[in-house]
Amino acid sequence: MPATFGQVVIGPPGSGKSTYCNGLQQFYNAIGRQCCIINLDPANDRLPYSTLNSLDIRDYLTIEEIMEEKKLGPNGGLIYCFESMEESLEIFYLKIQDILKENENTYLIFDCPGQVELFTSNGTLFKIFQKLSKKFDLRLCVVNLVDSIYITSPSKYISIVLLSLRSMLMMDLPQINVISKIDMLSSYGxxxxxxxxxxxxxxxxxxxxxxxxxxEIESENTGYPYTAKKLSKLTQHLSEIIEDFNLVSFEVLCIDDKNSMVSLQTLIDKANGYIFGVSEIGGDTIWSELTRQGIMNELNMIDIQERWIDNKEEYDLAEEKKRLEAIKERELLEKEVNIQENDVHGNEEDEWKQVMKDWENATGKVATRD
Incomplete structure (x- = not known):
């Protein structure tokens, strides 16, 4: 069996993980890449994506059942769920095996819960993916989503950077950190x-x-000057730790923007190794051709400050114009194909009539099309 590729989607609550998985599924369907979403959140009962071709952990255990049975809170219940899952992965193995039997090139997308302790302090999630990787030769990339609103506050920004660094060290997998909902940033002020x-x-x-x-200014505005000094000092030390590791950087994402998705998926394919010769096997030839033509490099030349803050409206209008032109071009192409097909059928009918007429002249009998 060839190597299996996929993504592990993590991030704090409200960062848009399930929305990203839904958009990713539609994106992969458009480029011809077979994918399957695996929901690992036993508390998420409202999935935006179709569960028809996906695997849902809630079919086997739910957070409500665990909380009631074990008298645990939401966070304790989630940790118990994953600890139980780690101890009995056989059923999970079989379900993934069934998915890969239908198409061994299926791309797996793991939609994880939003409780940050699962990927920053508790090692259970890491152990599960470690075992899955050995079992199915999984080549995974962690996609860590954080809401763009966090960068509008200096202290919150340091917090999400520290959180991203902690998850990179805990998960021990290639990781791409993403500022999601970047299109919403301009609405915050x-x-x-x-x-x-x-x-x-x-x-x-x-x-x-x-x-x-x-x-320091933000801390002073809290109204507690003594606490503000301590908080400022703590933030300074945390910043030094982050810079010493020098591991964290971010990409930006608007799930509704095609260029944004293309740029991000290119990086992810490089991180998990999918881009290196497997795209033809996976069937996504459109994606392969785009990669070869170097279109991704052109997308990376767009200045994100200009695109998402300074001239967002102009870029949005230009993208909408391109979209409408593409729709019109596709409609004209389909119309042309239909005309050509009708011409072919018409020519075949004329040829058949001529053959029957020639036969009648030669035999003196009346031809029928029975």
């Missing part, structure tokens, strides 16, 4: 006052000491 630095400052995660004066 005026362009001039929204962010004190350019957007690429937040994605590159460099020179965090620039944040220190802003964090």
């Amino acid at each position: 005026n362009k001039e006052d929204l962010l004190p630095f350019r957007l690429d400052y937040y994605t590159e995660v460099q020179q965090l000491d620039y944040m220190q004066p802003l964090i």
Whole structure:
């Protein structure tokens, strides 16, 4: 059996994990890549994606049952669920095996819960994926989503960077950190006052000491000056730790923007190794051709500050115009194909009539089409 590729989608609650999985499924269907979403959140009973071709952990255990039976809270119940799952993975193995039997090139997407302790302090989730990787030769990439609203606050930004670093160290897999809902960023305030630095400052995660004066001001505004000094000092030390590791950076994502999705999926395919010769086997020849033509490099040349903050409206209008032109072009192409098919059928009918007429002249009999 060839190697199996996939993504592990993690992130705090409300970061758009299930929405991302739904958009990713539609994106892969469009480029011809067979995929399957595996919901690992026993508390998520409202999935935006179709469960017809997916695997749902709630078919076997739910957080409500665990909480009632073991007298646990939501977080304790989730940890118990995954600890129980780790001890009895045989059923999970069989279900994934059935998926891969139908198509051994199926791309797996794991939709994980939003409780951050599962991928920052509790090692159960990591152990599960470690066992799955050995069993099915899984080549996974962790996609860590964080809501764009967190970068509007200096202290929250440091928090999500630290959280991302912790998950990278805990999961021990290739990881791409993503600022999701980037299209919503402009709605959180005026362009001039929204962010004190350019957007690429937040994605590159460099020179965090620039944040220190802003964090001090933010801390002083809490009304507790003694606590504010301690918080400012703590943030300074955390920033130094983050910079010492020098591991964290972010991509940006708007799930409804095609270019944004294409750019992100290219990076993910490089991170888990899918891009290296497997795309033809997977059947997504459209994606292979785009990669070969270097279109991804052109997308990376777009300035994210200009695209999502400075000139967002102009870019949105241009993208909408391109979309409408593509729809019109596709409709004209379909119309042309239908005309050609009708012409072919018409020519065949004329040829058949001529053959019957020639036969009648030669035999003196009346031809019928029985």
